[in-house]
Amino acid sequence: MEKRPFVYDPPLLPFLDIMYEDSDIIVVNKPSLILSVPGKERKHHDSIMSRVKSIYPDAFVVHRLDYGTSGVLVLGLHKAAISTLGKQFIAREVHKVYVAWVDGKLEGTGAVDLPLIIDLEHRPFQKVDLEVGKKALTYYQALHYDAAQDRTFVRLYPQTGRSHQLRIHMQQLGHSILGDHLYAIDRVYESVPHLYLHAALLRFKHPTTGEVLSFCAPAPFAVPEGCELQVSWLDEDLSLQVTSILKTPQPQIFELMPDLH
Template identity: 50%
Template sequence: MSLEPLRYDPPTEPRLAVIHEDRDMVVVNKPSGLLSVPGRTPELFDSVLSRVREIHRGAQAVHRLDLGTSGVLVVATRRKAETILRQQFQDRLTRKLYLARVQGVMSEDSGQVDLPLICDWPNRPMQMVCHDTGKPALTDYQVLESDGESTLVLLRPHTGRSHQLRVHMASLGHPILGDNLYGEQRPGERLLLHASQLGLYHPYSGEWTTFHAPCDFAEHIAPIVLKAPTLASP
């Protein structure tokens, strides 16, 4: 499979759509088309992280969203906060909700996709299902509405594998609209995948905190309560 070279033309307005900012972190609503962190070449330098560093020089990424995915993204602005936040993502103590519009009408109102994923090395950055060597990947989905040609779904990933939601939806025969890797993308169409909500323990106060980023293709969908995970006893 031959993939076309990336043409990177990131949006510039607004420069940063800040949802929350304090001494430990900046939370932004990342637009589709902007990298989470700088790429390996100079033309791919512009990113959420490089823009946050214009304000907070020592900022560090603690998680990422795909280039085409929009929504809640957290950047740590202090070293201690970075360590705490990274550990939460690693230990799966965060809670994430995504909105996606997928191709076709889904037959089930809700369900779970449990398919292990691994890099499709000859076609990287694509990922693929592999039951022999893939890493566990688990996603819950819930249908919100359908227009007869596509379906709006709420996605709750329990793991954070690369391209997990995109591969899992495609595996059901319902690729996310605008997906140039696992579906079809029409000229000028964005990936209709949005990180709508994120819950985590604040790195300073330790309080359970949730953030919400309005979705440009599902503005009428209200946020729901994200419950804190149960912490293991010491």
């Protein structure tokens, strides 16, 4: 397949959109079109982590958002904080809610339960593999359908943190995320200026004080009236509302891209 054109040109302003910082952690609202961590090539060095490290040399990310994904990102500022936060993510004690615009009309509340694994022949792509893939579970809920543009605003509750999980799971439903440069067909990829996937809400315990912290980052794309982001979404258990579960993989269609996250 042909590679889609790609030029890494991360936004320069704001240098960092800081939502919170203290002596242990810093929380930023990551824009789309910038890496969470430096890439392999020098031209891909600029990233959220490299920018934070220019201020806090010992800082390190404890989770990542894909290049195109925007939203809440937390970094530890010293080894103890990094370790404690990392353990929370590994133990799945961190609560996350994403919002996205997806192609077509998606209805109701459901789940996608399809295991994922790296596609060794087409890095950095991931693929569904029922035999050796790692557990990947996503709950979704359709909130608003825009008939004029044939797109649906959804909220997504990833129960695992696999690479590209939300993008593949939505593609498997037949409703790719708008602007997805990896897994969407050209029409969907080209319909918006960047990936319309946003890590809107994040809740975790402060690594030193143990205080429960919740953060809500405004979306960089239009949010329908009546669907305003709410911290209370973090308290909802969509598993109780699920009416359908996708467990049968569908064909994956993608265009080869450079080795970027």
